Amino acid sequence: MSCQSPIVVALDYPTMAQSIEMAKRLDPNQCRVKVGKELYTTAGPAILDSLHALGFEVFLDLKFHDIPNTVANAVSVAAKAGVWMVNVHASGGRRMMEASANALQQLPNNNTLLIAVTVLTSMDQSDLVEVGIDATPEQHVKRLAALAKSSGMDGVVCSAQESKMLSTELGKDFVLVTPGIRPTGSDQGDQKRIMTPTDAMAAGSHYLVMGRPITQAADPIAVLTQANADLGILI
Numbered sequence: 439m440s441c442q443s444p445i446v447v448a449l450d451y452p453t454m455a456q457s458i459e460m461a462k463r464l465d466p467n468q469c470r471v472k473v474g475k476e477l478y479t480t481a482g483p484a485i486l487d488s489l490h491a492l493g494f495e496v497f498l499d500l501k502f503h504d505i506p507n508t509v510a511n512a513v514s515v516a517a518k519a520g521v522w523m524v525n526v527h528a529s530g531g532r533r534m535m536e537a538s539a540n541a542l543q544q545l546p547n548n549n550t551l552l553i554a555v556t557v558l559t560s561m562d563q564s565d566l567v568e569v570g571i572d573a574t575p576e577q578h579v580k581r582l583a584a585l586a587k588s589s590g591m592d593g594v595v596c597s598a599q600e601s602k603m604l605s606t607e608l609g610k611d612f613v614l615v616t617p618g619i620r621p622t623g624s625d626q627g628d629q630k631r632i633m634t635p636t637d638a639m640a641a642g643s644h645y646l647v648m649g650r651p652i653t654q655a656a657d658p659i660a661v662l663t664q665a666n667a668d669l670g671i672l673i
């Protein structure tokens with residue numbers, strides 16, 4: 439049975455041992471897990487097998503951004519490894535996203551969700567200006583999300599601050615994956631566009647990515663259980 443909670447715990451650790459130690463404390467009914475650049479660079483594909491063996495659905499967050507052929511082949515390998523979700527950068531453009539979507543369609547019985555990152559949740563308007571984008575984060579997210587949808591993506595990564603707008607613009611079935619989730623009182627860190635778990639779900643997010651508020655907590659399981667309880671999920 440698929441996990442009932444929308445929470446995806448980011449296993450951002452420098453060693454495989456630390457990530458597995460945390461995964462063993464977590465319950466696959468209480469959350470999904472995310473493998474990002476730090477963990478994948480140290481552990482390689484073996485980490486996916488280990489997390490699958492523990493019963494988790496895994497979001498492979500490598501944010502592919504390259505030429506269409508390279509990205510299409512990379513997402514295809516990820517899907518064959520059985521990950522639940524994989525992502526690419528929407529700024530890679532239509533041809534890159536279409537090639538990726540086509541690559542997954544050619545696989546027999548593909549179930550992997552293909553998601554495009556819009557504007558990183560660590561960026562605000564001043565960061566966009568510096569990279570030559572003369573738009574607000576909301577405007578740029580809207581443009582990239584529309585492009586992602588028409589290029590065959592299942593959904594986007596955005597901040598929960600844009601969830602309401604995207605849900606209205608692109609429909610409730612277009613999957614909204616939102617990092618930058620911060621329970622009240624938790625440290626913002628390097629995130630700029632943040633929201634609490636409850637507000638994010640009310641705004642229309644489908645999945646909530648939470649890293650440090652859980653992994654750096656004195657009692658990670660208590661924080662996760664409280665976040666689920668706040669969302670009305672009692673496991």
Ligand SMILES: O=C(O)c1cc(=O)[nH]c(=O)n1[C@@H]1O[C@H](COP(=O)(O)O)[C@@H](O)[C@H]1O
Pocket residue numbers: 448450474499501525555557558559560595596617618619627629647648649650651
């Ligand atoms: O694609 C992502 O997961 C992602 C996109 C984004 O815009 N912002 C973002 O924070 N993330 C990831 O989500 C996680 C957030 O972690 P915390 O800030 O520790 O909760 C990290 O693993 C990031 O790599």
